[in-house]
Amino acid sequence: FHLPYWIISGNKDLKKSFLCALCDDELSSFNKDKKGYFYPLRLKFNKNEKLINSGIKFLEEIKQLFEDLDVQCSNIKINNSRFINKYGEINRSLYFNISARRYNLNKFARNVGFNYEIAKYKDFKL
Numbered sequence: 001f002h003l004p005y006w007i008i009s010g011n012k013d014l015k016k017s018f019l020c021a022l023c024d025d026e027l028s029s030f031n032k033d034k035k036g037y038f039y040p041l042r043l044k045f046n047k048n049e050k051l052i053n054s055g056i057k058f059l060e061e062i063k064q065l066f067e068d069l070d071v072q073c074s075n076i077k078i079n080n081s082r083f084i085n086k087y088g089e090i091n092r093s094l095y096f097n098i099s100a101r102r103y104n105l106n107k108f109a110r111n112v113g114f115n116y117e118i119a120k121y122k123d124f125k126l
Contacts, residue, residue: 001051001058008061015065020115022062027098027114030105038105040074040097049090052078056094063096069111072099 007018028042043062047055056076063073079093098108 001054003058003061003065008065012069015068016112019062019065019069019112023112024114038100038102040100041105041108042095042097044093044095046083046085046091046093048085049082049092052092052094059094059096066098066108066112069107071108071111072101072104073097074099 003018007014010018022043026043026045028039028044030041031039033039043059045055045059056078059076063076066073074097076094076096079095082090082092085091098104
């Protein structure tokens with residue numbers, strides 16, 4: 001699984017458009033803890049255990065697009081728990097977080113953001 005070369009090598013507007021669509025569908029919402037601090041935004045996918053390395057490379061490509069738009073992300077992590085999908089195959093979760101530091105969340109909101117899922121911004125103000 002790879003991103004198409006034309007997205008990886010595209011200009012910032014193209015990368016932003018791709019990431020906006022992806023974030024609308026797959027990225028967690030802005031949420032705060034009890035003290036008012038934001039949780040990191042998380043991009044997570046489940047992958048067949050046999051395809052973990054391919055899934056990691058795919059997430060690395062997506063993470064690079066965020067970083068090309070000056071949004072800081074964590075390293076990719078693999079959840080230790082395993083689950084069986086409807087086909088009887090073992091799956092694991094792969095994810096990375098977008099840093100919850102205020103300046104980074106502002107960069108995310110300005111440089112990427114959400115197109116249609118405005119409700120994901122309910123707790124966030126620039």
